[in-house]
Amino acid sequence: MENTLTTSGKRGALPVGSPTPESDPTIGQKPDEHCAVVGIYGKEQAFYDLLVSLKALQHRGQESAGIATFDGSVVHLKKGMGLVSEVFPEREGVTYGSLSGNVGIGHTRYSTQGTKTIENAGPFVISNSIGYMAISHNGEITNAEPLKEELKKKGSAFLTSSDTEVMLMELSREIVEKGVKNGFRAAVSKLKGAYAVTVLINDRLFGLRDPLGIRPLVVGKVRDNYVIASESCVFESLDGEMIRDIKPGELVEITNDGVESIFTVNNGKTAHCMFEYVYFARPDSIIDDMEVFTVRTEIGRLLAKEHPVDADVVIPVPDSGRAQALGFSNESGIPYSEGLIKNRYSGRTFIMPTQKSRSAAVKLKLNPIKSVISGKKVVLVDDSIIRGNTIRHIVAMLRRNGAAEIHVRVGSPPIAHACYFGVDMKTKDQFVATGKTVDQIREEIGADSLGYLSIHNLTKAIGKPGKALCLGCLTGEYPVNIAGEKYSYQAELEGYQVS
DSSP: OOOOOOTTOOOOOOOOOOOOGGGOTTOOOOOOBSEEEEEEESSSOSHHHHHHHHHHTGGGOOSEEEEEEEOSSOEEEEEEESOHHHHSOOOTTOOOTTSOOSEEEEEEEOOSSSOSSGGGOSOEEEEETTEEEEEEEEEEETTHHHHHHHHHHTTOOOOSSOHHHHHHHHHHHHHHHHOHHHHHHHHHHHOOEEEEEEEEETTEEEEEEOTTOOSOOEEEEETTEEEEESSTHHHHHTTOEEEEEOOTTEEEEEETTEEEEEEEEEOSOOOEEHHIIIIISOTTOEETTEEHHHHHHHHHHHHHHHSOOOOSEEEEOTTTTHHHHHHHHHHHOOOBOOOEEEOTTSOSOOOOSSHHHHHHHHHHHEEEOHHHHTTOEEEEEESOOSSSHHHHHHHHHHHHTTOSEEEEEESSOOOOSOOOSSBSOOOGGGOTTTTOOHHHHHHHHTOSEEEEOOHHHHHHHHTSOGGGEEOHHHHSEESSOOTTSEESOOOOGGGOEEO
């Protein structure tokens, strides 16, 4: 799909997009992130740096991609279903000169709220009395529905089922009425949940992170351009450098002079998502002062100390279990080896709709190296277990290929509760750990032994106390008040201080 929003507000044709993840027969069953966001402001054309940034962040969402730029008078928008390379193909004769402008934002998506349709793909763009506004959003607004109903009563009309549109409408209404600074502040007081966003207001670029810092957001410099992105790996891809994390509750504006902090809203508490460190983020990214690769290798080291085993070889579940397996090997002295080869063209792991499709996906994605496995006592290291289907099929595969023993070690505690903040884990019945002991899970997946990392060692590896992290999917206690769930923090946003 390609949309070009001009001063007349007319949109272009809507060609058929790529298949959505539900129709792809080769993808597996791990949960996926909500989105990746990026914004660029500078003295050069923004499009190609936006494109490279989105490719660097492709792991955070493979459902759709889009870019919006502002050329001084008009917002140009192109988005479509599929990977970044499908929406913006690099082939002879294809140019994107229409996406001109020195300021712009980009987005990749995997939906957790709203249906998998082009209408819900980002960025979202509207026009109002102050000009154009566009937004890219990573996270999930937990009170989107009541906010939507309130906005409808005030005359707002909605075209999608996405919480991002609700956020944009709320921001638009408040900013038109109160101005940029006070409008953002008023909107933040109403928005609950997780959000890391880039916002375009005509030729002005803003970055905003929720007051608990649940989702990551960083800012850096690339030549004469400033970049806001979900992860710092973007800056390496662009030969730039990271400046800093955007603080929880902070609104920044990028100007010709650099990064200007407009205000910060917080109460001294944070709730950084532990799953960013365990699974979602790229290993080379730095999130809230911690390198993800270092965290994951430390997870593996602590896992080896917590659950030692007599074995011949340590092998990872690729790709996200590699650093944990390396740490396990280094601590235990058991040799590390690649024992499972991943089909690079089968796609990143998603939650799939049926048991049959999940089983087929595992066979397509992974193949064993028999010489590493046959006759060996194997330590199989994975970053996490959600449903248990993938790990069960891998254990069975190792057995068929002659493994003498299979000892599963997991680089996170048991996940048994829903996520409401941008991870596609919504119902408790999809978790293998719900209502089961570790030994019952071990029996279900067919392993000889099973060991999970403790919450204590998880927080130790991340280098932050448990009270500074969101552990809701582990403990069932959440940092934002969710109806019917335990609330770990007793301070509402109205009590937060503004600086």
